[in-house]
Amino acid sequence: MAIFNANKRSKRGRDIKRSSGPGELKTLVVHDLSNEAQGVARDDDGVVFIEGALPDEKVEALISEQRRRFALAKIKRIVEASANRVEPLCRHYQRCGGCQLQHLSSQHQIPYKQNNLQHEFASKLKIDSAPWQTPITGDAYGYRRRARIGIRYRHKTGEVIVGFREQQNSHLTDISECPVLVSELQNLIPSLKSVLKKVQKVEVVTQAQLLAGDDLSVVSLRAIKSLPQSDKQILIEWAKSEAVQLDIQGDDAIETLFQPNDKTLWFNVAGMRIHFASNSFIQANGRVNEQMVQTALQWLNVKAHETVLDLFAGLGNFTLPLAQHAKRVCAVELDKKMVADLQHNAQRNELSNVDVQLGNLDNLDAVERLSAADVIVLDPPRAGAAVIMPWVAKQKSRVLYVACEPSSLIRDAAVLVESGFKLDKVVVLDMFPQTKHVETMALFSPPS
Numbered sequence: 072m073a074i075f076n077a078n079k080r081s082k083r084g085r086d087i088k089r090s091s092g093p094g095e096l097k098t099l100v101v102h103d104l105s106n107e108a109q110g111v112a113r114d115d116d117g118v119v120f121i122e123g124a125l126p127d128e129k130v131e132a133l134i135s136e137q138r139r140r141f142a143l144a145k146i147k148r149i150v151e152a153s154a155n156r157v158e159p160l161c162r163h164y165q166r167c168g169g170c171q172l173q174h175l176s177s178q179h180q181i182p183y184k185q186n187n188l189q190h191e192f193a194s195k196l197k198i199d200s201a202p203w204q205t206p207i208t209g210d211a212y213g214y215r216r217r218a219r220i221g222i223r224y225r226h227k228t229g230e231v232i233v234g235f236r237e238q239q240n241s242h243l244t245d246i247s248e249c250p251v252l253v254s255e256l257q258n259l260i261p262s263l264k265s266v267l268k269k270v271q272k273v274e275v276v277t278q279a280q281l282l283a284g285d286d287l288s289v290v291s292l293r294a295i296k297s298l299p300q301s302d303k304q305i306l307i308e309w310a311k312s313e314a315v316q317l318d319i320q321g322d323d324a325i326e327t328l329f330q331p332n333d334k335t336l337w338f339n340v341a342g343m344r345i346h347f348a349s350n351s352f353i354q355a356n357g358r359v360n361e362q363m364v365q366t367a368l369q370w371l372n373v374k375a376h377e378t379v380l381d382l383f384a385g386l387g388n389f390t391l392p393l394a395q396h397a398k399r400v401c402a403v404e405l406d407k408k409m410v411a412d413l414q415h416n417a418q419r420n421e422l423s424n425v426d427v428q429l430g431n432l433d434n435l436d437a438v439e440r441l442s443a444a445d446v447i448v449l450d451p452p453r454a455g456a457a458v459i460m461p462w463v464a465k466q467k468s469r470v471l472y473v474a475c476e477p478s479s480l481i482r483d484a485a486v487l488v489e490s491g492f493k494l495d496k497v498v499v500l501d502m503f504p505q506t507k508h509v510e511t512m513a514l515f516s517p518p519s
Contacts, residue, residue: 092134093134093135093136093137094133094134095133095134096131096133096134096147097114097119097131097132097133097134097144098129098132098150099112099114099119099121099130099131099132099144100112100128100129101121101124101125101126101127101128101129101130102126102127103126104125104126104175104183105120106477106507107120107171107507108171108172108506108507109121109122109123109124109143110122110123110124110125110126110128110130111126112124112130112132116142117140117141117142118141118142119132119134119141119142119143119144120141120143120144121143121144121145121146122143122144122145122146122238123145123146123174124146124149125152125153125155125156125174126153126155126183127153127154127155128149128150128151128152128153128156129149129150129151130146130147130148130149130150131146131147131148131149131150132144132145132146132147133145133146133147153175155175155179156174156175156176157173157174157175157176158174159173159174160173160212161173161248161249161250161251162248163234163244163246163248163249166237166238166244167235167237167238167246168235168236168237168238168239168244169235169249169251169506170251170505170506171238171505171506171507172504172505172506172507173505177504177505180501180504180505181206181208181499181501184501184509185203185206185499185509187477187509188201188477188497188499188509188511189201189203191477191478191481192481192494192497195485196481196484196485196488196494197488198488198494201494201497202494202495202497203497203498203499204366204497204498205498206498206499206500206501207359207362207363207366207498207499207500207501207512208501208504209356209358209359209362209501209504210358210504211504211505212250212251212504212505213250213251213252213253213254213257214251214253214355214356214357214358214359214504215249215251215252215253215355215356215503216252216253216256216282216283216284216353216355216356216357217280217281217282217353217355218249218252218256218280218281219279219280219281220233220234220235220246220260220278220279220280220281221233221234221235221236221277221278222243222267222276222277222278222279222292223243223277224273230245231264231267231268231273232245233260233263233279234246235249246260247260247261247264248260251504251505252281253283253357255283255288256281256282256283256288259281259288259290259313259315262309262312262313263279263290263309266305266306266309269305270298270302270305270306271299271301271302272296272298272299272302273302275294275295275296275297275298276292276293276294276298277293277294278292278293279291279292279293280292280293280320280350282336282349284335284336284337284338285337285338285339285357286334286335286336287315287316287331287334287335287336288315288316289316289317289318289336289349290310290315290316290317290318291318291325291349292306292317292318292319292320293320294319294320295322297321298319303319303328306319306328307328307329310328314331314334315329315331316329316330316334316349317329317330318349320350325349325350327349336348336349338353338357339361340360340361340364340388340391340392341361341364341365341368341391341392341395342392342395343387343391343392343395343416343420344416344419344420345386345387345391345416346386346412346415346416346419347386347412348408348412350408351385351386351408351409351412352385352386352409353386354388354502355502356501356502356503359500359501359502360502363473363500364388364389364392366498366512367392367393367448367471367473367512368392368393368396370495370496370514371393371446371448371469371471371514373393373396373397373445373446374397375396375397375398376398377398377444377445377446378397378399378400378401378444378445378446379393379394379397379399379400379444379445379446379447379448380400380401380403380442380443380444380446380447380448380468381393381400381401381403381448381450382403382432382447382448382449382450382451382456382459383403383405383432383449383450383451383452383456384402384403384404384409384413384427384450385404385406385409385413385450386412386413386416387402387416387417387425388450389448389450389471390402390425390427391416391417391420391422391425393446393448394417394424394425395422397424397446398424399424399425400424400425400426401426401442401444402425402427402428403428403429403430403432403441404427404428404429404430405429405431405432407429410427410428410429413425413427414427432451432458432459433458433459434458435458438458438459438462439462441462443466443467443468444466444468445468445469446468446469446470446471447463447466447468447469447470447471448470448471448473449463449470449471449472449473449483450473451474451479452475453475453476453479454476454479455474455476455478455480455482455483456472456479456483457479457482457483460483460486460487461486463486463487464486464487464489464490464492466517467517468517469514469515469516469517470487470492470514470515470516470517471512471513471514471515472484472513472514472515473500473511473512474510474511474512474513475502475508477509477511480511480513484515487515490518491518492515492516492517493515493516493518494513494514494515495514495515495516496513496514497511497512497513497514498511498512498513500512
């Protein structure tokens with residue numbers, strides 16, 4: 072399968088003299104899937120990216136936009152459907168922008184994601200056949216334990232809209248369900264919509280962050296202005312009836328209006344119980360997260376005499392499981408609250424070999440003060456770890472890199488490869504089935 076990126080020029084590029092334009096109807100044969108989950112076709116006018124089309128399909132497509140190097144199109148009619156096309160499970164799929172691949176059978180989504188990554192490994196890193204491991208997967212639906220949902224009040228109609236942004240614009244799709252959410256969160260959507268209709272100042276509520284721990288779920292409402300006490304009481308009664316924690320997030324602080332007795336937010340990973348706050352980052356897919364950490368432990372095979380440096384450590388998702396095997400783990404995290412939570416989590420799990428440091432890994436001075444270790448773990452945000460990679464490349468450490476953005480992985484991996492590191496293993500993490508998003512974990516060994 073060849074890979075296409077709608078943000079990059081095609082090989083034909085400027086040499087193509089285009090005769091097509093917006094509004095033209097074309098019959099096209101789709102031969103691939105882009106990294107934006109669009110069907111890829113080619114005709115005499117060049118490359119066409121078709122929203123909703125799948126490989127091996129013949130479609131009638133209406134050109135919606137003509138750009139210099141390619142065209143964008145939408146399906147008018149499917150002439151011949153792919154054998155892998157399925158009926159989307161969610162009734163809101165055609166409008167909601169949360170998912171992009173529900174029309175492709177779940178087992179056929181991962182091969183396209185992995186192939187896109189392999190193309191990048193070959194073209195950017197000159198690794199023609201990466202050492203791919205069996206993809207780490209979980210449930211196709213009902214997996215997502217955190218989500219941010221938009222809320223809008225329509226003054227003219229009095230409607231309260233609760234949902235995700237639409238595919239092509241910033242409008243919200245009003246949803247009654249979301250099949251990718253864990254059941255604890257999906258079941259909250261109808262009652263949340265109902266209670267918001269009773270809130271007098273509902274127009275100041277713009278977002279709901281839904282989060283499910285192993286023992287408690289939390290709804291955190293974003294309010295651009297203070298809510299009157301009468302509205303807070305309505306929301307408190309709702310939270311009691313649903314047995315969920317309720318937070319109100321303002322510009323400067325989070326106010327917990329209700330928390331069920333004897334309930335706290337926590338999740339288990341690799342035998343460790345990790346407590347967290349309602350505004351902390353946790354991996355969205357609990358089952359895949361567990362397998363990811365267990366796989367990391369197997370790959371690294373840390374010995375009792377070895378040290379580990381865990382960068383972008385967060386709450387200790389890797390730190391605490393690794394500390395069960397290593398002599399010492401040094402965890403570095405930028406967020407002060409998460410540093411404190413990680414320290415407490417180490418104490419709760421009776422781990423005395425964890426050193427937690429507050430550090431900005433985008434600061435060269437802070438990077439140069441880091442200590443060497445036998446193993447380095449990096450789990451950076453989407454922007455990656457560009458500042459720290461030159462330092463990492465100078466170490467003689469085994470390096471585990473977890474990426475939520477393929478382009479950041481390729482850029483940062485290039486620094487290691489150019490310094491003589493070998494890519495030993497790489498695996499696709501199916502954190503977000505039904506979407507175009509792909510996460511990856513890669514293991515590098517230092518030059519001998």
